[in-house]
Amino acid sequence: MTVIADTPKPPYYAVIFTSIRSQTDNGYNKMAEKMMTLAQQQPGFLGVESAREGVGITVSYWQNLQDIKHWKANTEHLEAQETGRKLWYEAYRVRIAKVEKDYGL
């Protein structure tokens, strides 16, 4: 993803997912792609931005908190989360934040 998400006027929500990968590949890239595609099909999805350079940062944008809960509880996503905790990530942090204001160039 090399684009800036074209999100609507605030307020909306951001999920900031910061992670350090483990040495274990084991299907990670395939799953990451799959989850990216699946996320974009969920209700309330507004956009996503992602970069990895040492640390990985993926910010996904959502209409409201209910949409975020719904995506977190998606069956395939739950499996990915579990494998992530067990295999793919050395550490991660998820932050749920309400975007109050934005501006840009």
Place this chain on the structure above:
Amino acid sequence: MTVIADTPKPPYYAVIFTSIRSQTDNGYNKMAEKMMTLAQQQPGFLGVESAREGVGITVSYWQNLQDIKHWKANTEHLEAQETGRKLWYEAYRVRIAKVEKDYGL
């Protein structure tokens, strides 16, 4: 920055700065380092995470909105912002968001 910011218990604020660089280097790296150092010295600064891979994502964390305004109005930072708009960035978006919840591994 290859670390996950060790932020306190929410609520606190995040500034999500997503950018596409221009082809122009012209002092960018030096200024980026300087701004990173300077930000960390500001009141209310809680941490920062940054990665560039096509798109650049820098998320800085702050105690409150006043701290963010104060940093935005910093004289050296204002100069950097101006050069950023003129030279270094093809496009960017700044989102100011209140972190309501976090969890991790």
